[in-house]
Amino acid sequence: MIIGIDDTDSNEGMCTTYLGAVLLEELQIYGIVETLPFLVRLNPTIPYKTRGNAAIALKLKTNCPEKAIAYILSRIEELAHMDCEKTNPGAVFILEKEYENLKLVLNNFLTDAIVDVIEIQKAKNIISKYGIHSKGFKNGRGLIGALAACGAMLNPEEMDYTFEYLAYRRKEKYGTPRKVYKESFFEADRETYPKTWDTVDLTNKLVVCIPHSFDPVLFGIRGENPEIVTKAAGIIRSESVKRFAVYRTNQGTDMHLLPATNIAEIRNMHSYKLEGTVSAAPNTIHGGHVIFPLRDGSGEEIDCAAFEPTKNFRAIVRRLMSGDRVILSGSVSSGTLNIEKMEIKYLVPFYAEENPKCPNCGKHMKSAGQGQGLRCKKCRIRTPSKIRYEVKRDVEVGLYEVPPCARRHLAKPLIREKRSETRVYPSR
Ligand SMILES: [Zn+2]
Known part of the structure; x- marks a missing residue:
């Protein structure tokens, strides 16, 4: 079964990737979580997005999908910040027998959700046409991302992707300044760049992989494969990490x-x-x-x-x-x-002009007056115009x-x- 979830985050302490990390652990009682979860970034220009416009998908091999679905929905209700106006969660469940039938349609939907502006109705139409198991909370806008994330999980061979290691804080630390040793991020970058990127900004002397917001993420390391982001994360020294997850993601792909x-x-x-x-x-x-x-x-x-x-x-x-x-x-x-x-x-070539030198004494010639060309006063030599030359x-x-x-x-x-x-x- 593929599980897509979106829009559970708020500006005060929840984040869909965190819910995904929690579920990765908790769903083990219902089966085996297969492959890495997917983190999908959608159209970055959408104004009503919550923070990063991210949706997630997990793949679970289970003999009791109904129980797993009921459990996931209960966890979304508990953990999502439903009272936040911009939080409109959505969850989509695709059973193994539906994979083939939905592969192409959800791959197209994924592309649309990244490059285009999609109405909720379009997601709802696909859900009803194919009888997809889903649940939209409040206005259900999260169904868009949830469906798109399933499209990525169904079609990894159709897309470019990278990886992100996300480390999460202990709950009691939410809202307090993050305790991290900045130098360790520069060290992690030195050890793993260019296979990792955007950990630090050397020119501007900044650590850029730490969010400033209230959310549970302590830091995120982006890179080319799961091993290298895990290696970089291992170099970082910080407050204790509650849990972590390595996501496959369309970040860093120009898919938009x-x-x-x-x-x-x-x-x-x-x-x-x-x-x-x-x-x-x-x-x-x-x-x-x-x-x-x-x-x-x-x-x-x-x-x-x-x-x-x-x-x-x-x-x-x-x-x-x-x-x-x-x-x-x-x-x-x-x-x-x-x-x-x-x-x-x-x-384009760029030209500058300068006064030529006097062929006799070598000094720059000067204007002889309006429309009079240039001359060397001393040697009484004249020339009609300045010299034009190309500047690098x-x-x-x-x-x-x-x-x-x-x-x-x-x-x-x-x-x-x-x-x-x-x-x-x-x-x-
Ligand atoms: Zn001269």
């Missing part, structure tokens, strides 16, 4: 990006990979955000932004000039593309990304890029 062939097709609340030409020099506005217009082949334009939280990435963006050709990845809201990654394909641009062609402290969950870090023909500048 749609290829856009032109700007006219771009819609708010979607994420794209878009190629175009910088049509004016980037402008730094109030608050430190850097914005420039990008133009496509049809002449259509869209504002693209490196917002203040992207820190040092803005320095690269500021060096762009009108005429540069780039491929941008990012989410669109309020008509602005929020840049996550940028490939600079072509840099202060940025290179290649792939750039926002620093770890600004990374979206779904954005694929450049260290995961396997491209030999392009220069890659990973941020760490």
